[in-house]
Amino acid sequence: MARTRQGGFASRLSFGAERAELTETARLAWRYVLQETVGPLKGLAKRAGLALAGAFALAVGLVVLLIGLLRLIQGETGSTFSGSLSFLPYLLTAIGALIVFGIAAAIGLRSKEGSDR
Numbered sequence: 001m002a003r004t005r006q007g008g009f010a011s012r013l014s015f016g017a018e019r020a021e022l023t024e025t026a027r028l029a030w031r032y033v034l035q036e037t038v039g040p041l042k043g044l045a046k047r048a049g050l051a052l053a054g055a056f057a058l059a060v061g062l063v064v065l066l067i068g069l070l071r072l073i074q075g076e077t078g079s080t081f082s083g084s085l086s087f088l089p090y091l092l093t094a095i096g097a098l099i100v101f102g103i104a105a106a107i108g109l110r111s112k113e114g115s116d117r
Helices: 009-076 088-116
Strands: none
């Protein structure tokens, strides 16, 4: 009787099929990882970028608004805030800034509480 070699054609075919299945499984797992991580991260980065742009625009707008308020108080009150009271327009503008900051913080906290529910 002739001895058959271990690992003949059928064995190599089986190993090749197993290797192809393993490669396909690895590719499928890699695509799944990309789909579940990179996709959401791209969306998160886009939202964060828009939020930062909005915050920057709001900050610039508020600074311009507060400088306008300061100049309005200084210009329209005449000599009321002259001499030893020249600091009052700056104090009133700072109080206005704190009021705006408080309103923004209250809105931010209120919307955060609503999203937790």
